[in-house]
Amino acid sequence: MEVLKSKVYLVLLFCLTVFITSCNLGNQQVEVITSDEMEMLLLSDSVQLIDVRSFEDFQDKHLKGAQSIVFDADFEENILKLDKSKPVAVYCRTGRRSKECSQVLKEQGFSKIYELEGGLEKWEHDDLLILKSDEVNLEM
Incomplete structure (x- = not known):
């Protein structure tokens, strides 16, 4: 009988640990990453990249592969076009x-x-940055 109580106790302890861990993981959904880490994400092509600046700022300069979703009153409606199951940067x-x-x-x-981290002001990889002047040169 004592062995059974010990096993039940261990199972309950395990379930409690899993529950607490899963709750903590939910709180860690947002990961702040460096320019180098973002570069690796972009090169792996496994992330939905969004630029939340104004559309004018986006047109002047943005990261390769980014889509513009301006952080304004319509932001929550506009993010519905993203896939919630895929990572977002x-x-x-x-x-x-x-x-x-x-x-x-x-x-x-x-x-x-x-x-x-630090936004475009801290971006260090010019080869993944698209400038308005670059797009004008491409059209010529």
């Missing part, structure tokens, strides 16, 4: 706006969210 100019956006994405149930 978000950036802005300084990182302040993307931090707010990350929280909205988390509240809306996105599975994994990456936030670029």
